[in-house]
Amino acid sequence: MKPLQELTRKNIWELTPYSCARDEFKGRAASVFLDANENPYGTLNRYPDPLQEQLKAKLSPVKGVPASRIFLGNGSDEAIDLVYRIFCEPRLDNVVAIAPTYGMYGVCADINDVEYRAVPLHDDFTLDAGALLAATDEHTKVIWLCSPNNPTGNAFQRAAIEHILTTFQGIVVVDEAYSDFSAARPFRLDLDRFPNLIVLNTFSKLWASAAIRLGMAFASEEIIALFNKVKYPYNVNQLTQQQALKMLDDLQHVELWRATLLSERAHLLPSVAELPICKAVYPTDANFFLARMSDADQIYCYLVDRGIIVRNRSRVQLCGNCLRITIGTPDENSTLLGALRQYR
Numbered sequence: 001m002k003p004l005q006e007l008t009r010k011n012i013w014e015l016t017p018y019s020c021a022r023d024e025f026k027g028r029a030a031s032v033f034l035d036a037n038e039n040p041y042g043t044l045n046r047y048p049d050p051l052q053e054q055l056k057a058k059l060s061p062v063k064g065v066p067a068s069r070i071f072l073g074n075g076s077d078e079a080i081d082l083v084y085r086i087f088c089e090p091r092l093d094n095v096v097a098i099a100p101t102y103g104m105y106g107v108c109a110d111i112n113d114v115e116y117r118a119v120p121l122h123d124d125f126t127l128d129a130g131a132l133l134a135a136t137d138e139h140t141k142v143i144w145l146c147s148p149n150n151p152t153g154n155a156f157q158r159a160a161i162e163h164i165l166t167t168f169q170g171i172v173v174v175d176e177a178y179s180d181f182s183a184a185r186p187f188r189l190d191l192d193r194f195p196n197l198i199v200l201n202t203f204s205k206l207w208a209s210a211a212i213r214l215g216m217a218f219a220s221e222e223i224i225a226l227f228n229k230v231k232y233p234y235n236v237n238q239l240t241q242q243q244a245l246k247m248l249d250d251l252q253h254v255e256l257w258r259a260t261l262l263s264e265r266a267h268l269l270p271s272v273a274e275l276p277i278c279k280a281v282y283p284t285d286a287n288f289f290l291a292r293m294s295d296a297d298q299i300y301c302y303l304v305d306r307g308i309i310v311r312n313r314s315r316v317q318l319c320g321n322c323l324r325i326t327i328g329t330p331d332e333n334s335t336l337l338g339a340l341r342q343y344r
């Protein structure tokens with residue numbers, strides 16, 4: 001890896017971050033807070049902890065990552081945007097990403113005026129590490145990987161990802177939003193081995209908390225310090241922190257969801273695969289799967305007419321005639337299957 005200073009934008013490296021009242025006062029017991037111009041009345045009247053320490057302390061053993069290596073943000077989307085703002089000089093630097101993949105990497109590149117080099121996966125949706133590395137140059141700051149990948153559903157070979165991590169001299173982001181549904185060892189457990197690694201996780205999928213907007217980035221303490229410097233001071237609000245703490249009190253429930261969704265996935269995939277209108281379902285390590293249909297557009301509209309919404313991915317690279325189907329409740333899944341079986 002190149003020195004972190006060389007990978008970081010000069011203005012960010014030299015930035016003096018905003019120092020908020022709750023940053024300056026820390027640690028000692030106090031009961032009279034007259035430092036932040038808050039209204040002393042009400043229940044959500046105080047600014048929240050800018051570094052979410054209680055939440056990180058509770059999350060750390062669950063994720064197997066030290067609290068000092070955790071960044072929390074307003075969804076994974078905040079972490080994605082921060083990666084551009086920290087590392088990529090607009091109109092000068094570029095990033096390399098797999099295609100197809102999650103759309104936010106490309107949108108945030110456009111917003112930050114950073115060149116986005118999309119490199120296709122192999123036809124079977126496996127990772128083409130050689131092609132990704134060949135697309136990099138001296139201005140490539142970041143390689144974006146997503147494993148299990150959205151929308152294809154598959155997790156990539158660990159050896160191929162490790163090859164990229166050890167060969168590329170810049171930052172490698174591995175978005176593991178769906179790793180909770182995969183049997184593969186998550187990369188967040190290997191931060192020690194890869195100083196250039198940033199892993200993304202989210203509360204939006206297995207943790208059933210898309211509404212609270214809470215995303216995680218795991219990385220070296222040095223990279224986390226950059227995230228903390230650039231983020232909005234109070235980027236995770238109090239209600240979100242409270243609700244996340246509550247979710248972390250009920251890990252058994254999360255485990256039950258995981259088991260239920262994996263078992264539903266095991267039933268739904270072969271049932272869709274055997275429909276005459278289905279050409280192929282692709283192996284998945286996520287809570288969704290990609291199905292190649294006889295006519296994705298018509299089937300999509302047919303389902304919408306019956307109040308069933310799936311994601312039409314037929315205009316995405318390598319995904320012609322593909323629908324992306326999320327695993328729902330047993331009832332929702334059988335409603336979908338019943339409708340597909342009646343399609344003429």
Ligand SMILES: *Cc1c(COP(=O)(O)O)cnc(C)c1O
Nearest residue numbers: 075076077102150177202204215
């Ligand atoms: C759903 C998803 C996320 C989650 O984003 P949030 O902003 O945390 O809701 C992140 N990455 C991928 C690839 C996703 O599919």
